Amino acid sequence: MQGTVDGFSYGLVTPVVAYLMACLGGALGLRCTTRSMLADGRWRLGWLALGSAAIGSGIWTMHFVAMMGFKVLETPIHYDALTTFASLAVAIVMVGIGIFMVGSKGATGAALFTGGTITGLGIASMHYLGMAGMRLNGKLEYNTVTVAASVVIAVVAAIAALWAAGQVCGFLWSVGASLVMGVAVSGMHYTGMAALKVHLHSAASVVPAGDSSSAELLAPLMIGPLVFLLLAGVVVMFDPFMIMGRFHANPVERRPGIPAQAAAHDCRHLDSRAGHEHGERRFRTPQNR
Numbered sequence: 076m077q078g079t080v081d082g083f084s085y086g087l088v089t090p091v092v093a094y095l096m097a098c099l100g101g102a103l104g105l106r107c108t109t110r111s112m113l114a115d116g117r118w119r120l121g122w123l124a125l126g127s128a129a130i131g132s133g134i135w136t137m138h139f140v141a142m143m144g145f146k147v148l149e150t151p152i153h154y155d156a157l158t159t160f161a162s163l164a165v166a167i168v169m170v171g172i173g174i175f176m177v178g179s180k181g182a183t184g185a186a187l188f189t190g191g192t193i194t195g196l197g198i199a200s201m202h203y204l205g206m207a208g209m210r211l212n213g214k215l216e217y218n219t220v221t222v223a224a225s226v227v228i229a230v231v232a233a234i235a236a237l238w239a240a241g242q243v244c245g246f247l248w249s250v251g252a253s254l255v256m257g258v259a260v261s262g263m264h265y266t267g268m269a270a271l272k273v274h275l276h277s278a279a280s281v282v283p284a285g286d287s288s289s290a291e292l293l294a295p296l297m298i299g300p301l302v303f304l305l306l307a308g309v310v311v312m313f314d315p316f317m318i319m320g321r322f323h324a325n326p327v328e329r330r331p332g333i334p335a336q337a338a339a340h341d342c343r344h345l346d347s348r349a350g351h352e353h354g355e356r357r358f359r360t361p362q363n364r
Contacts, residue, residue: 078213078273079148089144093137094261100133101256103307104174105240106249110314111178112241123178127171129307132300134198135163137260138205139293147273150212154292158208162201163300169197174237182241191234198229198260202267213275221270225263232259
């Protein structure tokens with residue numbers, strides 16, 4: 076017997092909130108990745124670690140906010156806590172590997188492609204492992220072609236987001252990158268959900284009226300990641316370079332061999348060259364005119 080799946084039991088509320096959570100995690104994480112490209116040593120590792128944890132938490136929170144609106148009408152849904160939090164760990168680790176590659180080598184060439192692919196696969200792995208943590212009186216089955224399409228969406232959008240984050244020319248680039256990351260996560264999620272069919276066991280019955288909803292079950296699990304995203308937001312807010320995009324004021328040593336940092340230098344060079352030319356005009360002597 077095939078179950079009746081409703082992925083939008085709260086209407087557009089859960090998709091919109093889920094997308095905003097993905098954008099929030101992406102904005103914090105990609106901004107930290109951008110910041111790491113202009114830091115050295117432990118500061119670089121610290122920014123990248125914070126960025127990977129923020130993106131991973133945003134992905135995970137987005138998924139389970141969306142799952143609050145998911146139900147199978149004929150059976151209650153529960154979630155295995157161990158598998159649910161394992162999906163969070165997978166997201167943080169795989170996204171971390173991806174952005175460490177981009178943060179260390181620059182958002183160009185092989186590093187961007189490899190790092191973006193790993194990040195996209197991390198998004199997909201988190202989704203399907205999180206789905207594996209569902210417990211219901213039935214069996215989940217997926218359409219292989221649609222699943223493959225969801226993975227491609229995640230990988231392509233993740234590469235685009237990391238590329239945009241690597242263009243450290245200002246705050247608007249990071250905003251655009253976070254919107255693309257939100258598309259990557261949300262697009263992957265709902266494409267993956269479109270591939271899902273639930274086959275009920277013969278003993279399945281209609282959910283009792285007093286049974287707990289997905290929102291009641293999932294809300295307590297998301298407290299920790301939400302608090303972490305809040306704290307990460309505070310860190311970003313108190314770094315003036317992050318907010319204003321004025322990376323040209325950063326005094327750390329810049330390594331010209333890294334493409335992303337070279338691009339950042341180009342963005343700063345426009346400001347410094349303009350100021351230099353202004354100074355030359357101001358102090359030019361009559362003999363030199």
